[in-house]
Amino acid sequence: MSWTNFHSHTKYSDGSDIPEEYIKQAISHGIVSYGFSCHAPVTFPCKWTIDPSGLSSYLHEIELLKEKYYGTIQIYKSLEIDYFPGNPLTFPENYGKLNLDYTVGSVHFVDNLKNGEAWNIDTSKRIFDEGMVEIFGGNGKKAVERFYQLTKEMIAIMRPTIIGHLDKIKMFNINNAYFTNDQDWYCDLVEDVLHDIKSLGSIVEVNTRGIYRSKTTDYYPSDAILTRCKELGIPVTINSDCHRPEEVAEGFASA
Numbered sequence: 403m404s405w406t407n408f409h410s411h412t413k414y415s416d417g418s419d420i421p422e423e424y425i426k427q428a429i430s431h432g433i434v435s436y437g438f439s440c441h442a443p444v445t446f447p448c449k450w451t452i453d454p455s456g457l458s459s460y461l462h463e464i465e466l467l468k469e470k471y472y473g474t475i476q477i478y479k480s481l482e483i484d485y486f487p488g489n490p491l492t493f494p495e496n497y498g499k500l501n502l503d504y505t506v507g508s509v510h511f512v513d514n515l516k517n518g519e520a521w522n523i524d525t526s527k528r529i530f531d532e533g534m535v536e537i538f539g540g541n542g543k544k545a546v547e548r549f550y551q552l553t554k555e556m557i558a559i560m561r562p563t564i565i566g567h568l569d570k571i572k573m574f575n576i577n578n579a580y581f582t583n584d585q586d587w588y589c590d591l592v593e594d595v596l597h598d599i600k601s602l603g604s605i606v607e608v609n610t611r612g613i614y615r616s617k618t619t620d621y622y623p624s625d626a627i628l629t630r631c632k633e634l635g636i637p638v639t640i641n642s643d644c645h646r647p648e649e650v651a652e653g654f655a656s657a
Contacts, residue, residue, distance in 0.1 A: 405651055408437035408478065408564060409506055409607060409641035414460040415440035416450035417645045421463055427647040429475055436650070437478035438464050439506045442491050444484055446520065451484075461500060478503040482566055485556030486511045486520065492560040506607075507562025509552045509570065512545065513537050523549070523571055530574035542580025543587060546571055550591045557598045564639065565599060567609040567622035568592075583624055592627055600634050610653030611643035621657060 410424055411417035417424075421438055428436045440460060441451040452460055464479040471477060480502050485492050486509075497505060511520040512533065521533035538545040549571040556562065569592070572583060581588060599606060608628065612618035621628075631638055642652050 405431060405433045405654055406435040407433055407642055407650055408639060409439050409643045411440050411645045412438060414456055415452050419647050421467055423647045424650055425467055425471060427650045431651040433651060435476040437480050439480040439482045442481040442483045445489060480504050480506060482506040482508055484508055484510050485552060485560055494561060504563035506564045506566045507556050507560045508566035509549060509556060512549055524573050527574045534580055546581055546588060550595055553595055554598055557602055561602060562604055564605045564607050566607060568606055569623045569627060573617055596630055596634055600636050605637045605639050606631050607639055607641040608657055609641055609643050610657050614653040
């Protein structure tokens with residue numbers, strides 16, 4: 403089977419290797435189209451996003467790889483852009499200046515902790531619990547509502563090509579400690595988001611990273627959400643969200 407992967411990270415953000423090492427692995431796996439989508443710079447210190455000073459080098463290196471491997475594999479240049487209020491890069495008129503082939507839109511940050519730091523929902527279980535308590539008083543429904551509100555804003559403002567790990571909020575909700583994703587209110591929130599995605603014409607990724615990293619027991623998004631994507635005619639693509647070359651097609655066969 404001919405695979406594609408449009409969500410990947412290199413040493414320019416929080417990946418392990420130079421971009422070419424990922425291309426070599428992609429070719430060995432029979433991947434015919436490969437997209438680089440390192441974490442775009444944000445407006446505050448963050449160790450896993452591209453440093454603003456390295457952005458031009460990242461984009462230039464991808465262009466060089468396109469030329470070097472022309473006729474062997476299709477290579478695409480992208481960024482995973484985080485949506486949060488006040489991020490200028492989420493506006494098409496700003497990221498459009500970077501001449502990207504596509505964009506991956508994601509929500510990792512949900513409001514701020516008491517110390518002023520942005521609450522990153524996928525850093526660790528400890529920080530996830532901290533944000534749930536400090537920001538939402540332990541009310542999982544309120545946190546999920548805010549997450550999907552931000553997702554809707556991202557879709558409307560950023561208009562991303564691909565929606566990254568749509569239900570990422572579940573990552574550290576271990577044993578349904580704060581919410582379950584089969585409750586009516588949860589399903590209604592997701593349904594609303596899916597109709598926005600349908601209207602925009604974006605692609606939903608089936609992100610395998612949660613599975614192969616043993617962070618979740620199902621994919622991003624869940625089977626129920628993928629079923630609705632099929633019913634609504636929303637296109638999907640399988641991505642590994644790889645951070646190491648050996649992960650470029652991880653989990654694809656089972657997905």
